[in-house]
Amino acid sequence: MRRIAVLLALCTVAAAPAALPALAADGPVQQFRQNVTLGFYRGDVVSYLDFGPVKLARGNRVAPIWVVTNGVKAQRNIVDTVPGRRDYSPLWAVRTVTWTSGATPRVLRSKAAVLAAQRAGEVAVRAMPTVVNCPVL
Numbered sequence: 400m401r402r403i404a405v406l407l408a409l410c411t412v413a414a415a416p417a418a419l420p421a422l423a424a425d426g427p428v429q430q431f432r433q434n435v436t437l438g439f440y441r442g443d444v445v446s447y448l449d450f451g452p453v454k455l456a457r458g459n460r461v462a463p464i465w466v467v468t469n470g471v472k473a474q475r476n477i478v479d480t481v482p483g484r485r486d487y488s489p490l491w492a493v494r495t496v497t498w499t500s501g502a503t504p505r506v507l508r509s510k511a512a513v514l515a516a517q518r519a520g521e522v523a524v525r526a527m528p529t530v531v532n533c534p535v536l
Contacts, residue, residue: 464491489534
């Protein structure tokens, strides 16, 4: 019985540092839980954080994000740039994509797919006055 108590005590001491907050040079770092959102980038699935709408400051760069308003359940938002590319920005100018009546909605996974559907008259794309802060991970 004593052996089990010692083992439990050792496990508790070993696990204790994992429960402590991270430390920075000037003290503990406060950590926040943030949900990750999935989207499409050139056919692949990407993860990003959604911090919501922002007001732009002079000189802010933005990139487009396409948001399908009436698509299929598996549809995700679409971006055409990611960190590491020259044109990347975590600030996204929202473009709504709406399937027209008579068109059969399907999953659009890239800017090219959105533009092809627009050329075919299947979707209407509209620039919105909203910019969102959604850094891609």
